[in-house]
Amino acid sequence: MELNSIDIESIVKQVISEVSGDKGQEVKGIDRVSSPVVPKRAKVAMLTEKRKIEVKEFEIPDISDDEMLIKVEGCGICGTDVHEYKNDPFSLIPVVLGHEGTGEIVKIGKNINQDTVGNSIGIGDKIVTCTIPCGECHNCLTMSDRDNLCENSGIYGLIADDDKKFNGWFSEYLIIRKGSTYFKVNDMDLKTRMLIEPAAVAVHAVERAKSTGLLSFNSNVIIQGCGPIGLMVMAVVRTMGVENIIAVDGDINRLEMAKKLGAKHTVNFRHYKDNEQLKLRIKEITKVGADFAFQCTGVPQAAANIWGFVKRGGGLCEVGFFVDNGNCSINPHFDMCNKEITAVGSWVYKVSDYPITLDFLRRAKGINLPVNDLITHEYPLDELNEAMDTNMKQTGIKIAYVNK
Structure with missing residues (x-):
């Protein structure tokens, strides 16, 4: 077998990395920005018009000293991706979607040597990204501990097309820009890594x-809506030691998954003629109503109904409305004041939620919660239109793109 200088350099990197026991350590004498395995061009799945994703190929640009190039291994498909796919509510088209992704560092700028929490990183490390707070808006300047409320926050997969091209995880490669937040996750398998972002949404809600x-x-605790987020909220609540969990949904398969993730009771709302009958069933289980409820659907009527499931003095967290799905009506006297309910909203996640999320996923695995079973379908890059269709039909739970 003939070896060229690039092959020899690659072998030397691997040997030194294995001897040092830390892939994140910089190796003296080796250019950390180079990688023998990176092609000159790569593919992205770009949303070019509503309900139309096209695979396009672009030249991979050089990265700066403050950037990284990631070889994408996989990415979950989020409800937000579907909203953008159907209606472009964020006016991003053309755009490469995908924000639940993970992959391997193949190029790294010389100014980067650790992740957001100080873990050493380098070529070969597995990574996930979080948000890109602007650090300049009123909320960033006055509420530094609530960076999820940044007025100009960026997130990979929701960045409009520009000269970098590789802006979302629905691609073969991703360029991580200066100012980003990211975490090394070498100890987690691919499925778990693809679930980190939705798990962070659930952790923040809890x-x-x-x-x-x-x-x-x-x-x-009632969890209404057993899609990926609702089920993940359930898993977080269960890892906290809460045992009296009631899952409410209209899909048999999702309610079965809820049982696996810790629900003691499942309630199929389709079996009740109206919300009053459904409330009676909730009271039958809880005696007086739920101590706390998580509303995880994007359905206005469901957002109105859940107030009736909560007992006097109870609490409620609204998780389900990331985009404007319309208004709902409640009765302030009966639903809020008379019962003195404490309600909170939940908006994506903070950067500081990510380390907690990683610990949650490790704990979930430790108590044998099958969170990885949430991923029911996997598609290649050139079948992302079909993947979106599967998601919209709700024939699975979590749909994912996997770069095989």
């Missing part, structure tokens, strides 16, 4: 719920 002081070991 942290918001905990801020009310109404969530404890013996709480009766």
Whole structure:
């Protein structure tokens, strides 16, 4: 076998990395920005018009000293991706979607040597990205501990097309820009890594719920909506030790998954003629109503109904409305004041939620919660239109793109 200088350099890198025991360490004498495995051109799945994703090929640009190039391994498909795919509510077209992604560092700028929490990183490390706070808006300047409320926050997969091209995880490669937040996750398998971002949404929601002081070991907790986020919220609540969990949904398969993730009771709302009958069933289970409820659907009527499931003095967290799906009507007297309900909203996640999320996923695995089973379908890059269709039909739970 003939070896050229690039092959020899690659072997030397691997040997030194294995001897050092830390892939994140910089190796003296080796250019950390080079990689023998990176092609000159790569493909992206670009949303070019509503309901139309096209695979396009572009030249991979050089990265700066403050950037990284990631070889994409996989990315979950989010409800937000579907909203953008159907209606372009963010006016991003043309855009490369995908924000639940993960991959391997193949090029790294000389100014980068650690992730957001100080772990050493280098070529070969597995990574996930979080948000890109602007650091300049009023909220960033006055509420530094709530960077999820940044007015100009960026997130890969929701960045409009520009000269970099590789802006979303629905691609073969991703360029991570200066100012980004990212975490090394070498100890996690691909499926788990693809679930980190939705898990962070769930962790943030539960942290918001905990801020009310109404969530404890013996709480009766309702989770309405057993899509990927609702089921992940359920898993987070279960890892906290809460056992009295009630799942409400209209899909048999999702309710079965809810049982696997810790629901003691499942309620199929389709079996009840109206919300009053559904409320009676909830009271039958809880005696007086839920101590706390998570509303995880994007359905206005469901957002109105859930107030009736909560007991006097209970709490509620609204998780389900990331985009404008319309208004709902509640009765302020009966739904809020008379019962003195404490309600909180939850908006994506903070950068500081990510380390908590990683610990949650490790804990979930430790107690044998099958969170990886949430991923039911995998598609290659050139079948992302079909993947979106599967998501919209709700024939699975979590749909994912995997770069094989």
